[in-house]
Amino acid sequence: MTTALCPQPGIMEIALYQGGASAIAGQSDPLKLSSNENPFGPSPTAVTAVAEAAANLHRYPSTDHAPLRAAIAEVHGLQAERIICGVGSDEVLTLLALAFAGPGDEVLYTEHGFSLYRIFALSAGATPVVAPEADRCVDVDAIIARITEATRLIYIANPANPTGTGLDGEALERLADAVPASCLLVLDGAYAEFFEGYDGGASLVTARDNVVMTRTFSKLYGLGGLRVGWGYASQHVIDVLNRIRGPFNLSKLALAGAEAAVRDRQFVETCLQQNAEQRARLTGGLRQLGVNCDESQANFVLARFADEPEALAAETHLRSKGILVRLVKGYGFPEALRITVGQADDVTRVLEALADFRRAG
Numbered sequence: 576m577t578t579a580l581c582p583q584p585g586i587m588e589i590a591l592y593q594g595g596a597s598a599i600a601g602q603s604d605p606l607k608l609s610s611n612e613n614p615f616g617p618s619p620t621a622v623t624a625v626a627e628a629a630a631n632l633h634r635y636p637s638t639d640h641a642p643l644r645a646a647i648a649e650v651h652g653l654q655a656e657r658i659i660c661g662v663g664s665d666e667v668l669t670l671l672a673l674a675f676a677g678p679g680d681e682v683l684y685t686e687h688g689f690s691l692y693r694i695f696a697l698s699a700g701a702t703p704v705v706a707p708e709a710d711r712c713v714d715v716d717a718i719i720a721r722i723t724e725a726t727r728l729i730y731i732a733n734p735a736n737p738t739g740t741g742l743d744g745e746a747l748e749r750l751a752d753a754v755p756a757s758c759l760l761v762l763d764g765a766y767a768e769f770f771e772g773y774d775g776g777a778s779l780v781t782a783r784d785n786v787v788m789t790r791t792f793s794k795l796y797g798l799g800g801l802r803v804g805w806g807y808a809s810q811h812v813i814d815v816l817n818r819i820r821g822p823f824n825l826s827k828l829a830l831a832g833a834e835a836a837v838r839d840r841q842f843v844e845t846c847l848q849q850n851a852e853q854r855a856r857l858t859g860g861l862r863q864l865g866v867n868c869d870e871s872q873a874n875f876v877l878a879r880f881a882d883e884p885e886a887l888a889a890e891t892h893l894r895s896k897g898i899l900v901r902l903v904k905g906y907g908f909p910e911a912l913r914i915t916v917g918q919a920d921d922v923t924r925v926l927e928a929l930a931d932f933r934r935a936g
């Protein structure tokens with residue numbers, strides 16, 4: 576380090592987060608299937624609510640987010656006082672690390688886990704610990720084997736990104752049973768709604784003091800640009816997080832848009848049904864083309880090619896057809912592409928482009 580200004584230990588080990596590509600040179604309107612966004616956009620009622628809220632931008636927003644928390648609690652059957660809202664679920668996941676982990680502590684996540692978990696651990700000055708997965712699935716026993724007295728947080732996305740695989744209730748309960756009282760089990764539910772029959776971990780949170788669930792408006796709700804997420808935990812954990820949360824972390828626009836979105840159940844139902852249909856089509860179509868994929872419980876599919884050169888060639892071919900997908904080498908899958916489930920026409924375009932790629936190859 577050439578400067579006298581030295582950041583906290585661990586921070587220079589953080590590599591900048593790489594988001595999904597959003598542009599193709601020479602293409603004005605690419606089909607973006609690289610960031611697991613809702614292909615139907617946001618609910619029109621959310622857009623209207625944001626526009627209406629704009630008239631009062633001279634006023635500071637609420638600090639306790641009471642109306643949004645009440646709406647979330649009502650829709651999900653939860654206790655409003657145990658909900659915390661953040662600037663995306665990212666913020667809630669970060670606050671958990673900052674509040675509960677520090678130098679000498681360990682933060683545990685899995686081999687193909689979301690890349691931000693390592694960043695959260697290092698930001699807090701804690702030591703990241705990685706548990707292996709089994710055939711692209713979170714392996715509960717491997718996690719349990721790596722829990723030590725120093726483990727403070729365990730981050731698991733269920734369903735997981737970028738694999739799309741999910742753990743059932745029994746496996747989650749077995750894991751929760753093995754987590755000591757001094758450690759938090761964080762269930763990142765960014766894609767929970769897409770996993771049929773899964774409550775995002777709400778019942779585990781209700782039953783235990785050391786389980787936290789996070790959810791987001793960025794994926795199913797189509798509001799990634801608004802930046803709203805939330806967490807559900809024991810009263811003690813919520814009280815701790817609120818002490819370090821910025822009092823005005825969510826803007827008026829964000830609060831208004833998210834509240835309208837969570838109340839628009841018709842829009843949510845339509846999007847979920849479309850996703851299930853198109854995900855099945857995409858999965859089936861890929862397999863027919865000889866591209867392997869696991870059964871996804873989310874709004875994307877991990878398409879596994881023969882090797883890295885083939886995956887890169889497929890990505891280049893898709894790009895030449897105006898389609899952006901996600902390279903996932905950084906997640907330990909150099910041979911794969913993560914493809915967001917789009918609308919019916921989008922899925923058709925992807926499958927046709929890949930069929931074309933197969934013929935050319």
Ligand SMILES: *Cc1c(COP(=O)(O)O)cnc(C)c1O
Nearest residue numbers: 663664665689736765791793804
């Ligand atoms: C997208 C995503 C998130 C959340 O992002 P926010 O926009 O900050 O709510 C969290 N975890 C995983 C695994 C994701 O893919």
